[in-house]
Amino acid sequence: MPTDNTDLPRLQKVLAGAGVGSRRVCEDLIAAGRVNVNGKRAQLGDKVDPETAEIYVDGDRVVTDANLVYLAFNKPRGVVSTMSDEKGRQSVADFVERLPQRVYHVGRLDADSEGLLLLTNDGDLANRLMHPSYGVSKTYLAEVSGTIPRGLRKRLVQGVELEDGPAHADDFRVVDTTPRTALVEIVLHEGRKHIVRRMLDEVGHPVSRLVRTAIGPVKLGDLRVGRWRRLTASEIAGLFRAVES
Template sequence: MAETGEQRLQKVLASAGLGSRRASEELIAAGRVTVDGKRAELGVRVDPATAVIHVDGERVITDVRTVHLAFNKPRGVVSSMADEQGRKGLGEFVTAVPERIFHVGRLDTDSEGLLLLTNDGDLAHRLMHPSYEIAKTYRCEVRGPIPMSLGRRLAKGVTLEDGPVTIDDFKVIDEHENRSLIEIVVHEGRKHIVRRLLDEVGHPVFRLVRTRIGAVTLGNLKPGTVRNLRREELGALYKAVGL
């Protein structure tokens, strides 16, 4: 068994942060664990590099080679791992990561905030696919003040040159003289969609920060730094895209 990499399931679960081996055994005995779509039994051995394991319907990542990172992209950084024009790219911030990783979606050079970095191609593809409608939250400093009717107008939909766009949520955070801070939630992935939308309704964006992608929040992550995604964040992301 050693050469195949197989281990007892309770050991794999414990290593993935599900608690002690005893607690993991109790999860298995209670029928709360599936492996490759089938209810797991006590004593089963699995290869953590290939097994698809769920606990209470939530995916548990057991392959230690899989990388999932949250990155706070500073303004001026290009959303590519390396840039042919010599501009600062994402790769300069993850030199300590030995695996080959890539970014999930993009933020334009002038925008800031949350980007996901991973080497999980299936997850990345589904997160970017419009059919899964993964919500993304942005905080934008825009030309103000904001009329009370703007939220309703955005919710009804605004037609851009490449088709209509609607929002999931909108609120005004703060207003000061001729500028306002707003929060907007969309599940669109079209290029510059938030900037184009707000420009169309007469409130050009001065600063844009993405603060959330699905269940993953930017929080207090400092610009230019990365962190590993938490187990509950990963479980929610995989669940949202049916993995």
């Protein structure tokens, strides 16, 4: 790690390396006053330590530390949300063991649930994303039994009483229906254990399949089951935006 400012790279080189744009574009951003470093407006000619500097462009965080990893993972059903398992079950770690950096899961999905998990070695961001005070939204698709009655959205948004207190959905909609089942989407920011399953069970619609499709600005999209991808710069910036105090 550089210790002398003269050995540090220029800001425009660091920004270009982080994918913000060409060096010329990054120079223009700095000259226009659109870049802040460690809380101060940057100037042309500034040098920064990419491993420690907090850099913002137009108010969005730009991660320049090449050691930090941010991944989206599509967890298969039956895989436990741990980085090791004393019972020998397949875990998240089995899918990322070839990564040079050690990453950790942000929050959990129960073994019977599928879909989006975030993996990172950025402990500060992970802790903020999991802290209930920030209320980062999570979106789920659930296959449930029964016919969905009118007024269920209102009931879920207003809140249902569970054994550990009331739970509220941020949004709810019916995606598809069959004579005996329905596919519904539910959005909430709570992280209590089995919260989606318990809420839908409480209103008479037990869940047979549950897939998390989004966490804040990060969407599962067409990521194949059991695969992971690196988050884009805009997705990372969106996550930092979601946990700004």
